[in-house]
Amino acid sequence: MNTRTVVGQNLRKVDGNKLVTGGAAFTDDIHIPGMLYGKILPSPYAHARIRRIDTTKARALQGVHAVLTYRDVPRVPHTTAGQAWPEPSPYDTYLLDSKVRFVGDRVAAVAAETRAIAERAIKLIEVDYEVLPAVLDIEQAMAPGAPVIHDEPDSTRIFDRERNIAGYILREIGSVDKGFREADCIIEREFRTHRQQHAMLEPHVTICWIDPDGRLVIRSSTQVPYHCRRQVAMILQLPVSRVHVIKPRIGGGFGGKQEMLLEDICGALTLAARRPVKIEYTREEEFYMARSRHPQVLRMKIGAKRDGTIVASQLTVLATTGAYGSHSTTVQGNTGSKVLPLYRTGNMRFECHVVYTNAPVAGAFRGYGCPQGFFAQETLVDEIAAELGIDPLEFHRRNVIRLGDIDRLSAQLGEGKEGLPRVIRSCGLPECMERAAKAIGWSQKRAVSRNGHSARPRGVGMACTMQGSGIAGVDWASAFLKMNEDGSFYLQVGASDVGAGADTVLSQIAAQTLGVTLDKIVITSGDTDITPFDVGAYASSTTIISGGAVKKAAEKVRAQVLQLAAKLLDVAVENLDCGNNEIFSLTEPRRSVAISDLAMHAMYKEKVQIMDGASHFNTDSPPPFCATFAEVEVDTETGQVDVLHLATAVDPGTAINPMQAEGQVEGAVTQGLGYALTEELVLDSEGRPVNPNFLDYKIFSAKDMPKLTTILVQTDEPLGPFGAKSISEVPINGPAPAIANAIFHAVGVRIRKLPIRPEEVLRELRSADAQQAEEVLAR
Amino acid sequence: MKTMELRLTVNGNPQVWDIAPGDLLLDVLRREGYFGVKRGCETGECGACTVLVDGKAINSCLMFAAQAEGREVVTIEGIAQDGRLDPLQEAFLDHGAVQCGFCTGGMIVGAKALLDRHPHPTEDQVREALSGHLCRCTGYKKPVEAVLAAAGRKEAAR
Numbered sequence: 001m002n003t004r005t006v007v008g009q010n011l012r013k014v015d016g017n018k019l020v021t022g023g024a025a026f027t028d029d030i031h032i033p034g035m036l037y038g039k040i041l042p043s044p045y046a047h048a049r050i051r052r053i054d055t056t057k058a059r060a061l062q063g064v065h066a067v068l069t070y071r072d073v074p075r076v077p078h079t080t081a082g083q084a085w086p087e088p089s090p091y092d093t094y095l096l097d098s099k100v101r102f103v104g105d106r107v108a109a110v111a112a113e114t115r116a117i118a119e120r121a122i123k124l125i126e127v128d129y130e131v132l133p134a135v136l137d138i139e140q141a142m143a144p145g146a147p148v149i150h151d152e153p154d155s156t157r158i159f160d161r162e163r164n165i166a167g168y169i170l171r172e173i174g175s176v177d178k179g180f181r182e183a184d185c186i187i188e189r190e191f192r193t194h195r196q197q198h199a200m201l202e203p204h205v206t207i208c209w210i211d212p213d214g215r216l217v218i219r220s221s222t223q224v225p226y227h228c229r230r231q232v233a234m235i236l237q238l239p240v241s242r243v244h245v246i247k248p249r250i251g252g253g254f255g256g257k258q259e260m261l262l263e264d265i266c267g268a269l270t271l272a273a274r275r276p277v278k279i280e281y282t283r284e285e286e287f288y289m290a291r292s293r294h295p296q297v298l299r300m301k302i303g304a305k306r307d308g309t310i311v312a313s314q315l316t317v318l319a320t321t322g323a324y325g326s327h328s329t330t331v332q333g334n335t336g337s338k339v340l341p342l343y344r345t346g347n348m349r350f351e352c353h354v355v356y357t358n359a360p361v362a363g364a365f366r367g368y369g370c371p372q373g374f375f376a377q378e379t380l381v382d383e384i385a386a387e388l389g390i391d392p393l394e395f396h397r398r399n400v401i402r403l404g405d406i407d408r409l410s411a412q413l414g415e416g417k418e419g420l421p422r423v424i425r426s427c428g429l430p431e432c433m434e435r436a437a438k439a440i441g442w443s444q445k446r447a448v449s450r451n452g453h454s455a456r457p458r459g460v461g462m463a464c465t466m467q468g469s470g471i472a473g474v475d476w477a478s479a480f481l482k483m484n485e486d487g488s489f490y491l492q493v494g495a496s497d498v499g500a501g502a503d504t505v506l507s508q509i510a511a512q513t514l515g516v517t518l519d520k521i522v523i524t525s526g527d528t529d530i531t532p533f534d535v536g537a538y539a540s541s542t543t544i545i546s547g548g549a550v551k552k553a554a555e556k557v558r559a560q561v562l563q564l565a566a567k568l569l570d571v572a573v574e575n576l577d578c579g580n581n582e583i584f585s586l587t588e589p590r591r592s593v594a595i596s597d598l599a600m601h602a603m604y605k606e607k608v609q610i611m612d613g614a615s616h617f618n619t620d621s622p623p624p625f626c627a628t629f630a631e632v633e634v635d636t637e638t639g640q641v642d643v644l645h646l647a648t649a650v651d652p653g654t655a656i657n658p659m660q661a662e663g664q665v666e667g668a669v670t671q672g673l674g675y676a677l678t679e680e681l682v683l684d685s686e687g688r689p690v691n692p693n694f695l696d697y698k699i700f701s702a703k704d705m706p707k708l709t710t711i712l713v714q715t716d717e718p719l720g721p722f723g724a725k726s727i728s729e730v731p732i733n734g735p736a737p738a739i740a741n742a743i744f745h746a747v748g749v750r751i752r753k754l755p756i757r758p759e760e761v762l763r764e765l766r767s768a769d770a771q772q773a774e775e776v777l778a779r
Numbered sequence: 780m781k782t783m784e785l786r787l788t789v790n791g792n793p794q795v796w797d798i799a800p801g802d803l804l805l806d807v808l809r810r811e812g813y814f815g816v817k818r819g820c821e822t823g824e825c826g827a828c829t830v831l832v833d834g835k836a837i838n839s840c841l842m843f844a845a846q847a848e849g850r851e852v853v854t855i856e857g858i859a860q861d862g863r864l865d866p867l868q869e870a871f872l873d874h875g876a877v878q879c880g881f882c883t884g885g886m887i888v889g890a891k892a893l894l895d896r897h898p899h900p901t902e903d904q905v906r907e908a909l910s911g912h913l914c915r916c917t918g919y920k921k922p923v924e925a926v927l928a929a930a931g932r933k934e935a936a937r
Contacts, residue, residue: 019880022815251881499879
């Protein structure tokens with residue numbers, strides 16, 4: 001076997017050149033003659049019925065080519081969640097409807113010759129709304145008498161529409177009652193998480209046109225071109241074969257584009273106007289008309305023995321999906337299935353209600369339910385460790401899942417149905433903990449008891465987290481390779497590079513397997529006419545699942561190459577190997593042929609196209625592991641928390657491109673930092689967004705960043721290509737609990753609500769002071 | 780719409796364009812095919828539309844095209860010279876500073892303005908210069924390292 005000259009190397013991105021030179025690579029980087037501008041009229045009310053809608057004036061405006069209301073389009077219940085069929089999300093959404101369910105919901109859409117005309121046209125649409133009572137409070141949604149948000153009869157798969165319950169989950173393994181009876185220490189606490197936005201730099205954008213064959217072409221910034229094709233075909237009542245989805249470069253997705261969000265309405269406008277149409281969200285629209293992270297109220301209870309062994313854990317979640325149930329049960333299912341099994345106890349219980357509210361819609365977001373769950377679990381575990389007088393690092397060492405363990409909760413909690421058990425075949429978590437602890441200076445800094453006398457005390461905290469690598473038994477991908485006469489290869493994959501580097505990683509896997517340099521691989525990804533199927537870029541699946549397909553396809557093509565070389569060189573095929581763009585004999589090194597010569601020979605002498613394809617899926621989802629350590633400084637006068645250092649160690653299996661893998665960690669940590677401290681879409685009492693812009697919705701800038709330390713602890717995962725698992729999601733889970741635990745270490749108060757705003761910290765500090773004063777008086 | 784004539788230099792080439800008085804420089808540049816200039820927010824908050832105007836980094840979404848009359852504009856398309864990448868572009872590739880690439884063009888243009896003023900900036904100066912460029916992918920560490928490397932400094936960023 002040749003040594004790895006491509007896999008494991010810090011190679012430049014295969015698509016990097018066009019990105020650093022401003023090449024026209026993204027959805028909107030194209031001029032199409034006659035293209036119209038689409039615009040959606042958003043609902044100004046959180047809950048209303050459209051009594052009357054008059055589009056006469058809008059239609060009469062010069063330059064307007066189409067105006068659509070619910071009366072003009074097919075009524076097909078569907079979900080916008082970009083998930084494998086049959087989607088586990090409720091079918092509760094319509095292209096356009098006579099009822100609106102959140103501020104920003106679609107009322108009507110127009111297509112006009114310029115953006116200015118389109119903006120004027122939507123203002124000319126006269127709507128008479130019957131404003132309905134709205135429910136915005138997550139805890140009021142199930143209350144008797146709460147307005148029913150989905151009272152339409154034709155929606156399906158809603159758990160209990162009368163009580164606004166989109167989905168419900170209850171799973172238990174072992175017996176938590178028995179476990180808690182064995183516990184010496186039981187703590188139960190409530191945690192609250194909030195609405196975070198993806199804020200990818202490229203807003204959602206779609207351009208549609210009808211090609212000369214009369215097919216609908218959709219050029220879109222999507223993570224899920226194949227799901228999008230299937231959904232749009234269903235909604236617009238076209239055969240799948242009449243829809244062509246093209247995914248150009250994507251300017252960030254993070255789950256926000258695992259959603260069929262603009263493609264249906266843009267397609268409908270195109271069919272109505274018979275002209276190309278573009279719809280692009282403005283930044284403001286992106287904030288409240290796209291998707292967000294599900295807010296949750298989590299009640300968690302953990303029991304441990306005196307020696308620190310966890311004997312039972314129980315998590316009860318109330319989550320809101322907003323007005324539509326996109327990803328509702330699956331995100332929340334993850335909050336249980338990927339979080340609780342971090343600890344080895346055989347007694348676990350997870351219960352969750354996912355409720356509708358008249359709020360902007362939640363959806364898939366990097367971490368997919370885990371950031372909420374780990375915030376609760378890792379903050380609670382820190383509290384239990386403190387209660388038992390055990391160092392949190394030591395507490396984790398004793399309790400975390402190990403190599404060879406079987407996570408049985410996952411068997412009960414799959415993608416909206418029964419899942420498959422997870423066997424831990426690779427686990428670098430112990431080393432992750434030790435190395436990240438060292439990077440933050442854990443033992444020295446924990447040895448100093450709280451320096452609470454300083455006005456700006458410092459503290460360190462930690463959290464351990466895990467994720468998955470694809471959805472077991474659901475996610476699958478395929479790849480196709482063909483050789484050109486210069487010895488290069490076309491690699492065609494349905495996978496969608498969202499900016500995380502899939503095109504590069506998949507090309508590296510192909511090049512390594514074929515024994516060629518990276519420049520010999522030319523990749524095309526995410527075009528439903530050209531590339532074979534892939535579920536898309538989500539669930540940390542691309543490297544392991546799409547990469548698995550690429551490796552299989554490349555092995556088949558490699559076999560064809562070697563077969564032909566055997567004939568050409570007159571060497572037994574088992575004595576041949578390839579590497580560095582050559583095929584050579586292992587026994588007689590002088591016998592070799594350049595891949596380019598072989599390719600020429602294949603095409604013009606043998607007259608064969610060397611090519612093959614393969615499909616791939618896994619029945620298990622190997623978890624990547626992560627240890628996050630934070631150091632903070634707390635201003636006790638203002639409650640301001642400054643994060644000084646975040647050290648993150650991740651086990652991604654083999655890092656196919658370590659430099660890119662580090663980049664995934666750093667980006668995820670930064671989003672996790674924003675989730676912990678600053679990022680929240682705030683709604684007013686009427687459900688209107690208060691801060692839909694980058695000034696008031698604060699994401700960290702280069703100047704605001706703490707020191708970041710990134711450590712890759714590579715392991716060898718048997719189910720992954722070249723031992724790879726995944727990396728892009730798991731590091732987002734740790735910053736919030738690690739920071740909350742560091743705050744406790746610094747100033748002795750527990751923060752159980754996100755984001756951690758200065759006023760919350762100050763309130764906790766003052767109530768702790770008041771309590772202390774009372775205790776002193778009582779003595 | 781009443782039109783007016785705009786004369787300016789873009790990436791060293793003199794141009795004469797018909798524009799409307801209210802057109803933004805961002806929209807005009809994209810209309811003319813400079814797609815590397817990105818629309819991220821249109822309110823001057825994200826920096827994806829950054830171009831150099833007479834050597835100064837500005838958000839082209841906050842400037843009327845008419846204000847560029849007689850000026851020299853440089854976009855990301857004009858940073859490489861004669862097909863040779865600028866050291867900043869090389870460094871962004873070598874340091875893994877590009878992920879989705881949507882903010883990259885503006886960030887490189889912003890860094891270019893910095894290095895033209897301060898060929899040997901400190902890390903804090905780099906972070907200050909990049910603070911007007913929001914990036915949602917990288918956490919800024921690798922872009923900062925890339926800018927420092929392009930300025931001849933080898934150390935890792937914090």
